[in-house]
Amino acid sequence: MDVLLTERKVKRARAMRIPTLLEFERSGYSRMMPGPMPMLSREELLDIESPLLAPRNRHISRREAGREQAPMGQGGVDPALLSLLERTTFGFSQSAYDDAAAMGYEAYLESQLDPASIDDSEIDAMLAPFDTLPMTGQEIYDTYPNMLGVPATQLIDATILRGILSKRQLLERMVQFWTDHFNINMLDGLVPYFKNTDDREVIRQYALTTFPQLLNASAKSAAMLYYLDNYANIVGHAQENYARELMELHTMGVNGGYTQTDVEEVARCFTGWTIYFSPQLGEFVFYEPYHDFEAKTVLGQFIPAGGGESDAQTVLDILAHHPSTAEFIARKLCTRFVGYDPPEDIVQSVKATYLATGGDIKAMLRVILQRNVITYLTTPKFKRPFHLVASMLRATNADILSIGLARNNLVVMGHAPFLWGTPDGYPDTLEAWGSALLLRWGFASALFDGTLSGITVDAPGLLAAAGGNDPASGTQGTDIDMILTGGRLNPAEVSALQQYYNDVAAQGPPAVNDTFGLAASVPGFQWY
Amino acid sequence: MSDDPAVGQGCKEFQEWTRRRFLKHSGATAAALISLPAWLPRVVRAADHTSTDTLVVVFLRGGMDGLSSVVPYGDPNLYSPNLRPNLAVLPPGNVDGAVDLDGFFGLAPALAPLLPAYQSGQLAIIHATGSPDPTRSHFDAFSFMEYGTPLQPLTLFTGWLARHLDVVPPVGNGLLRGIALSDLIPKTLAGAPATLPIRDPAVFGFPGRFQTEAERRAVLETAYTAANDPLAGAAESTFATIDLLETIDFQNYAPSGGAVYPSNTFGQSLRSTAALIKAEVGVEVVMVELGGWDTHNQQGVLAGGMASLMDVLGSTLAAFHLDMQNQMNNLTVLVMSEFGRRADENGSLGTDHGHGNCMFVMGGHIAGGQVIADWTSNELLHPDLLHEGDSLAVTIEYRDIVAEIVQNRLGNTDLATVFPNYTPTFRGITM
Numbered sequence: 028m029d030v031l032l033t034e035r036k037v038k039r040a041r042a043m044r045i046p047t048l049l050e051f052e053r054s055g056y057s058r059m060m061p062g063p064m065p066m067l068s069r070e071e072l073l074d075i076e077s078p079l080l081a082p083r084n085r086h087i088s089r090r091e092a093g094r095e096q097a098p099m100g101q102g103g104v105d106p107a108l109l110s111l112l113e114r115t116t117f118g119f120s121q122s123a124y125d126d127a128a129a130m131g132y133e134a135y136l137e138s139q140l141d142p143a144s145i146d147d148s149e150i151d152a153m154l155a156p157f158d159t160l161p162m163t164g165q166e167i168y169d170t171y172p173n174m175l176g177v178p179a180t181q182l183i184d185a186t187i188l189r190g191i192l193s194k195r196q197l198l199e200r201m202v203q204f205w206t207d208h209f210n211i212n213m214l215d216g217l218v219p220y221f222k223n224t225d226d227r228e229v230i231r232q233y234a235l236t237t238f239p240q241l242l243n244a245s246a247k248s249a250a251m252l253y254y255l256d257n258y259a260n261i262v263g264h265a266q267e268n269y270a271r272e273l274m275e276l277h278t279m280g281v282n283g284g285y286t287q288t289d290v291e292e293v294a295r296c297f298t299g300w301t302i303y304f305s306p307q308l309g310e311f312v313f314y315e316p317y318h319d320f321e322a323k324t325v326l327g328q329f330i331p332a333g334g335g336e337s338d339a340q341t342v343l344d345i346l347a348h349h350p351s352t353a354e355f356i357a358r359k360l361c362t363r364f365v366g367y368d369p370p371e372d373i374v375q376s377v378k379a380t381y382l383a384t385g386g387d388i389k390a391m392l393r394v395i396l397q398r399n400v401i402t403y404l405t406t407p408k409f410k411r412p413f414h415l416v417a418s419m420l421r422a423t424n425a426d427i428l429s430i431g432l433a434r435n436n437l438v439v440m441g442h443a444p445f446l447w448g449t450p451d452g453y454p455d456t457l458e459a460w461g462s463a464l465l466l467r468w469g470f471a472s473a474l475f476d477g478t479l480s481g482i483t484v485d486a487p488g489l490l491a492a493a494g495g496n497d498p499a500s501g502t503q504g505t506d507i508d509m510i511l512t513g514g515r516l517n518p519a520e521v522s523a524l525q526q527y528y529n530d531v532a533a534q535g536p537p538a539v540n541d542t543f544g545l546a547a548s549v550p551g552f553q554w555y
Numbered sequence: 556m557s558d559d560p561a562v563g564q565g566c567k568e569f570q571e572w573t574r575r576r577f578l579k580h581s582g583a584t585a586a587a588l589i590s591l592p593a594w595l596p597r598v599v600r601a602a603d604h605t606s607t608d609t610l611v612v613v614f615l616r617g618g619m620d621g622l623s624s625v626v627p628y629g630d631p632n633l634y635s636p637n638l639r640p641n642l643a644v645l646p647p648g649n650v651d652g653a654v655d656l657d658g659f660f661g662l663a664p665a666l667a668p669l670l671p672a673y674q675s676g677q678l679a680i681i682h683a684t685g686s687p688d689p690t691r692s693h694f695d696a697f698s699f700m701e702y703g704t705p706l707q708p709l710t711l712f713t714g715w716l717a718r719h720l721d722v723v724p725p726v727g728n729g730l731l732r733g734i735a736l737s738d739l740i741p742k743t744l745a746g747a748p749a750t751l752p753i754r755d756p757a758v759f760g761f762p763g764r765f766q767t768e769a770e771r772r773a774v775l776e777t778a779y780t781a782a783n784d785p786l787a788g789a790a791e792s793t794f795a796t797i798d799l800l801e802t803i804d805f806q807n808y809a810p811s812g813g814a815v816y817p818s819n820t821f822g823q824s825l826r827s828t829a830a831l832i833k834a835e836v837g838v839e840v841v842m843v844e845l846g847g848w849d850t851h852n853q854q855g856v857l858a859g860g861m862a863s864l865m866d867v868l869g870s871t872l873a874a875f876h877l878d879m880q881n882q883m884n885n886l887t888v889l890v891m892s893e894f895g896r897r898a899d900e901n902g903s904l905g906t907d908h909g910h911g912n913c914m915f916v917m918g919g920h921i922a923g924g925q926v927i928a929d930w931t932s933n934e935l936l937h938p939d940l941l942h943e944g945d946s947l948a949v950t951i952e953y954r955d956i957v958a959e960i961v962q963n964r965l966g967n968t969d970l971a972t973v974f975p976n977y978t979p980t981f982r983g984i985t986m
C-alpha cells in the first residue's frame with residue numbers, strides 16, 4: 028500500500044479519535060482491565076432500583092383485570108388457538124385469548140406477524156421513565172457517565188415488562204430468539220453503552236424482516252463488534268473471535284462445512300470493522316489502516332486484493348445464502364417453536380422456505396405456526412425462567428409498580444435478559460433448565476404471598492371474578508387452572524389443588540394465595 | 556453473593572424459620588455441640604467413607620492460556636519473536652518473571668499463591684494435555700471434553716462424571732450426590748443421579764408461608780412424583796437437599812488454618828464447598844465454574860484481565876488447600892479448561908483458540924510437587940512440533956489423568972462406562 032496514503036489515513040484516524048493499538052494498551056480501553064474502565068457485576072444489578080411506572084397505566088391494568096374475567100366455558104376453548112397462543116406469547120392470559128378468539132386463528136397470526144399494526148401505546152407509555160431506551164451510546168455516556176448499571180438495568184427491565192405487557196407478543200418472542208442467537212453479554216465492559224442501540228436498531232428492527240438484513244445489521248453493531256472483539260481486529264495478526272462465532276453460531280453452524288483456514292480468512296476480511304470511541308461512542312466505522320487489503324479465499328470463493336470494506340460484506344453475503352445457514356436457522360426456529368426434537372420434514376420445509384425467500388423470517392414463521400403444525404406436531408416445551416415469570420404475571424394481570432424484584436429473581440434463576448456470558452446464548456434445552464425447581468417455586472410463592480414489593484396480584488379477586496368465591500362451590504381448582512393456563516393443568520393436579528384449598532380454606536384469603544402459588548409450582552404450569 | 560437480600564422472597568420470615576429449624580434439629584444433641592464447631596451439623600458420618608475421595612472439579616471456561624499460567628520458560632521457542640513478543644512471561648529472575656517450579660516450568664506471577672501447595676507435594680500440574688479433538692469451537696470442545704467422548708460421534712449426552720456417579724454405589728445416603736455451584740447443570744454432570752445446580756447452597760429452603768409448609772410440600776411432592784423425568788428426579792433431589800442443606804450453617808462456617816477465601820463469587824463457592832465437604836452429608840462431587848478466560852483481546856498476563864482471573868483462581872485454591880488440610884486424604888481437586896490458546900499472539904495483544912493446555916490436580920494422594928509433561932526435546936513450541944502449525948500439542952490425553960483419578964481415588968474400575976471406547980494410560984498422577 029502507498030505509504031503516504033496510509034500516513035494520511037492514520038492522521039485522519041487520529042482526528043476521528045479511533046484508538047491506535049498503542050492507545051489500546053495504555054488507555055484502559057481493555058474490556059477486562061480494572062482501573063479506568065468501570066465493570067458491571069451481576070451482584071450490582073441486584074441493587075439498582077427500577078423506575079416506578081406511571082400510576083395511570085396501572086389503573087388501566089386494574090380495570091382490565093375486572094373486565095377480562097368473563098367466564099369462558101370449557102366448550103368455548105379452541106385448542107388449536109390456545110396452542111397457538113402458547114407458542115406465540117410468553118404465556119396465556121384470558122384477555123389475550125379473547126382478543127385472539129375475536130380474530131380467529133389466521134387473522135390473529137397475521138396480526139402478530141405485523142406488529143406495527145398492533146396498538147402498543149400502553150406499554151410504550153409505561154416505559155417513558157426508561158430514558159436510556161432511545162439513546163445512542165454517546166448520549167448514554169454523556170447522561171450517565173460511569174453508571175453502566177443504569178442503561179443495563181433499564182434495558183433488562185424494559186425487556187421483562189414488554190415480555191409481560193406488550194400486545195406484540197410474537198415480536199417479543201422473536202426478539203428473545205434473536206437475542207439468544209446473537210448473544211451479547213451485558214456484563215462485558217462497555218456493552219451497556221451499546222446494547223440499547225443493538226436491541227433497538229438490530230434485534231427489534233429486523234426481528235421479523237429477513238435473516239440477511241438482521242445479520243448485516245448485527246455485523247455492524249457496536250455491541251457485537253465490542254463483545255466479540257472485532258473492533259480490535261487488525262491487519263497483521265488478525266484475531267478470529269468474531270469470525271469464528273459468525274460462522275459457528277450466527278450462520279452455518281459448527282458442522283456447516285467451514286475450516287480453520289476459513290475462520291482465519293474471514294477474520295482477515297473483517298479487519299478494520301471497528302467503532303468510534305469519540306466523538307460518537309459506538310458508531311460503526313470501517314477504518315482502513317486496520318484493514319488487510321490482500322486477497323482472501325473464503326469457502327472456496329476468491330476475494331481479490333484491494334476490496335476494503337466490501338470484503339466483509341462479501342463474506343456476509345456468502346454466509347447468508349449458504350444452505351448450511353438456511354438449515355441452521357430453520358432447525359433452531361423449529362426447536363424454539365415446535366419442540367425440542369422437531370420433525371425433520373418441518374425443518375426441511377422451513378429450510379426450503381428460507382432458500383426460496385432469501386431468509387424471509389415471516390415466511391418461515393408462517394410455515395411453523397400453521398394450524399396443522401401447531402395442532403398435530405408440537406411437543407411440550409419447558410418454560411425457561413423468563414417465560415415462567417412472565418406467564419405468571421400475564422395470567423394474573425399483575426399490578427406492576429416496579430419490576431425490579433422480578434429482575435432480581437431472574438438474575439438469581441440465571442435467566443435475566445442479556446446476562447448469558449458466552450456467545451452461544453441462553454440454552455433452549457430441557458436438560459439445562461429442568462433441574463433447578465426450587466427457585467421457580469420460590470418465585471411463585473413470593474408473588475402470591477405478596478412479598479415481591481412493587482408487584483401485586485389480587486388472587487382472591489381473580490378467583491371471585493371467575494366464580495369461585497363461594498368456598499362451598501368446589502370449583503376453585505378448576506377456576507385457578509382456567510385463570511392461569513386456560514385449562515392446561517392435568518386433572519390430578521387440579522384435584523390436588525382443590526383438595527388443598529378445601530383443607531386450608533378455613534384460614535381465609537392466604538389459603539387462596541397459597542393455592543395459586545401451588546398451581547404455579549406444579550409440573551403442569553412449568554410447560555407450554 | 557452468598558446472600559441476596561434484594562431478592563425479596565420473604566427473606567426475614569425465611570431466615571427466621573430456617574434458624575428455628577436449625578435449632579430444632581440440633582436441639583436433640585445439644586451436649587455434642589459443646590465440643591464441636593457451632594456450624595457443624597449433626598449428621599451421622601457415612602459408614603465406609605475412607606475409601607473414596609470427594610472430587611471437586613473446577614472448569615475454567617473460555618480456553619485458559621496454559622502457556623501464560625504455567626510458563627514453559629525452558630523452551631527457547633517461547634521467546635521467538637514469531638510467537639509472543641508482547642505476551643510471553645519472562646523466565647524466573649527477571650522483573651515480572653515466572654515463579655520457578657522445576658527449572659523448566661514456572662507459574663505466572665499472579666498464580667504465586669499456588670506455590671505452597673505445590674511445594675507441599677499436594678499439587679501436581681500436567682502440561683501439554685487436553686482433549687485430542689482438534690475443534691476450536693468452545694462449545695464443541697465443552698461437549699467432547701465434558702461428555703468424555705472426543706474423536707467420537709456425539710451420541711452420548713451424559714457427562715463423564717455423571718456416568719461415574721451412575722455406576723458406583725452412593726458413598727452416603729445417596730440423596731444429594733453431586734452439586735454444581737452454578738445456575739445450570741454443566742455438561743460434565745449432565746444426567747447425573749441426585750445432582751442439582753445450586754448457585755448458593757446457603758439459601759435453599761422451601762419457600763412460602765411457614766404455617767402451610769408441610770401441606771404445600773406434600774402437594775408438590777405428590778405432583779412431581781407423577782411428573783416425567785427430569786422433573787420427577789429433580790424434585791426428589793430438591794426435597795432431599797432442602798433437608799440436608801438446612802442442617803449446615805454456611806453463614807457461620809469458619810475455615811481452618813487461618814484460610815481466607817476471596818470475597819468474589821468463585822472464592823465464596825469454594826468456601827461453601829469446604830463447608831459442604833466437612834459436613835459429610837454424602838456429597839461425592841462438586842463442580843465449580845470460573846469463566847472469562849477467552850482472552851482474544853488485551854490479555855493482560857501480568858496486569859489486567861488474565862492476571863485478575865489467575866489471582867482469583869490461585870488465591871482461592873490456596874485458601875481451599877489450607878482450609879482442607881485435615882480432609883486432604885479424601886479429597887481431589889481437578890482444574891481443567893476446554894482447550895489452550897494459540898502459541899502465537901494476535902494483533903490485539905491477545906491469543907486466539909488453540910489446542911493443548913495445562914491442568915492442575917490437588918489432593919492428599921496426588922503425586923504433587925511436579926509438572927508432568929512430555930515436552931519433546933524441551934522444544935514442544937518449535938514450529939515443527941506445534942499442533943496445526945500454531946498451537947501447543949496434546950501429548951497427554953486428559954482422559955488418562957481423569958481416568959486414573961476415577962479408578963484410584965474414586966474407587967471406580969468401570970472406566971469403560973466413564974470413558975467409552977478409550978483405553979487410558981495411567982501417568983502416575985495418584986499415589
